[in-house]
Amino acid sequence: MGCPRRFRLDPKRLQSSHRRLQRALHPDNFSQSSDAERRYSEEQSALVNAAYGALLRPLSRGLYLLRLELPGAQAADDDDEGEVDQATANPAFLRDVLELNEQLAAAESQAEIRRVAGCVEGRLRELGEEVARAFEQGRPQEARTLLQQMKYWSSIEDRVKERLLPT
Structure with missing residues (x-):
């Protein structure tokens, strides 16, 4: 995507790179090409979209970077019961997550949510x-431990968004 290999990214630069690559690779540009070229274009366009989606979100960007930094290690997004989750080993973190989950469950108004x-x-x-x-x-x-924590907070964020959706 032409972005530096780091966690902090310029969203405008990322978006610009995505647009540039899609202009070059989009399957509509290859409608008159051979089947092989069209398939290649479709595959590459899909990869660009997947990369853009992953880099756009901090959690997925961090997990990707972690896989690059620690290629042989279990990533923060793996669910291996044999390894201790460092995030849940922190009592203050667990207390905060539990408290917010309880507040969300008890919330009766949109303002509370x-x-x-x-x-x-x-x-x-x-x-x-x-x-x-x-x-x-x-x-x-x-970073791995922090990304594990970020997973928990992102999960609560998803539940909050569900509660905020109009029924």
């Missing part, structure tokens, strides 16, 4: 900064 959303969004921003610093300072194991 939005308050939980604000807390989750704030924590995800903080974690994003911490992950960026960990990668920048060459501490991928610390």
Whole structure:
């Protein structure tokens, strides 16, 4: 995608790169080409879209970068019961997650749900900064633990969004 190999990315640069690559690779540009060229275009266009989607979201971007930094290690998105999840080993983290889950479950108004959303969004921003610093300072194991935490917060964020959708 033409972006530097780091957690902090310029979203405008990423979007520009995505558009440039799609203009060059989009299957509509190959409608008069051979079957092989059309298939290649479709495959490459799909890869560009997948890469863009992964790099656009901080959690998936961090997990991708972690796989590059620790190629042989279990990633933060793996569910191997044999390995201790460092995120859940932190009692303060567990308390915060449990508390927000309880607040979300008890929320009866959109305003209460939005308050939980604000807390989750704030924590995800903080974690994003911490992950960026960990990668920048060459501490991928610390980034891994932070990304594990980010997974939990993102899960709460998904439940918040579901509750905010009109029924």
